[in-house]
Amino acid sequence: MQQNVQPSRPWLGAAIGLAVTVVLLGALVLWRPTTLYLWLKALHVIAVIAWMAGMLYLPRLFVYHCDAPPGSQQSETFKVMERRLLQAIINPAMVVTWVLGLWLAWDAGLFRSGWLHGKLALVLAMSAVHGMFVRYVRDFAADRNRRSQRFYRIINEVPTLLMIGIVILVVVKPF
Numbered sequence: 001m002q003q004n005v006q007p008s009r010p011w012l013g014a015a016i017g018l019a020v021t022v023v024l025l026g027a028l029v030l031w032r033p034t035t036l037y038l039w040l041k042a043l044h045v046i047a048v049i050a051w052m053a054g055m056l057y058l059p060r061l062f063v064y065h066c067d068a069p070p071g072s073q074q075s076e077t078f079k080v081m082e083r084r085l086l087q088a089i090i091n092p093a094m095v096v097t098w099v100l101g102l103w104l105a106w107d108a109g110l111f112r113s114g115w116l117h118g119k120l121a122l123v124l125a126m127s128a129v130h131g132m133f134v135r136y137v138r139d140f141a142a143d144r145n146r147r148s149q150r151f152y153r154i155i156n157e158v159p160t161l162l163m164i165g166i167v168i169l170v171v172v173k174p175f
């Protein structure tokens with residue numbers, strides 16, 4: 001059967017996103033505004049939003065992908081969507097989030113703060129879930145997914161719960 005799926009270059013979107021971030025960071029470091037910390041915090045939050053958007057959407061795609069028979073047009077389209085979302089948005093956004101988050105913590109001397117330790121533990125858990133999603137994308141791409149739709153519906157909630165905890169810790173700073 002003829003598959004009408006466009007060839008993809010997901011690395012291009014990721015490369016452009018990372019290049020724009022590097023140029024912005026370079027400009028900020030050269031300009032050295034007194035508000036540099038706030039600028040980098042803004043970039044951190046933008047990267048966080050992109051990472052979270054992908055982490056909330058990708059498992060929904062897995063849920064729908066379970067209904068598409070392997071080899072079908074629908075299944076091939078889901079494969080492209082999953083690969084592009086992962087490579088063009090989720091992976092680069094995670095890198096930028098980590099780099100800027102660690103820079104903010106270092107610049108503000110926050111590494112002894114209890115709330116940051118809690119936040120880092122939850123962000124590590126989020127990164128581990130990210131790693132699991134990479135494996136699921138590979139399994140779907142090779143038509144060897146054996147997990148149920150129910151499994152993906154449950155795993156779908158994990159990034160949401162982690163995100164709620166992370167945001168409360170960094171905004172409320174309860175300890």
Ligand code: HEM
Nearest residue numbers: 041045048097098101102104105110123163166167170171
């Ligand atoms: C990857 C590791 C991360 C590190 C090391 C980190 C560290 C930081 C630091 C030091 C700040 C500045 C806090 C302040 O100025 O009071 C910050 C701000 C923030 N972070 Fe992160 N972060 C990380 C990931 C995340 C993630 C995954 C999320 C959300 C899911 C997140 C959400 C936020 C938000 C919303 C702010 C702004 C808080 C405010 O200004 O009140 N961060 N982060």
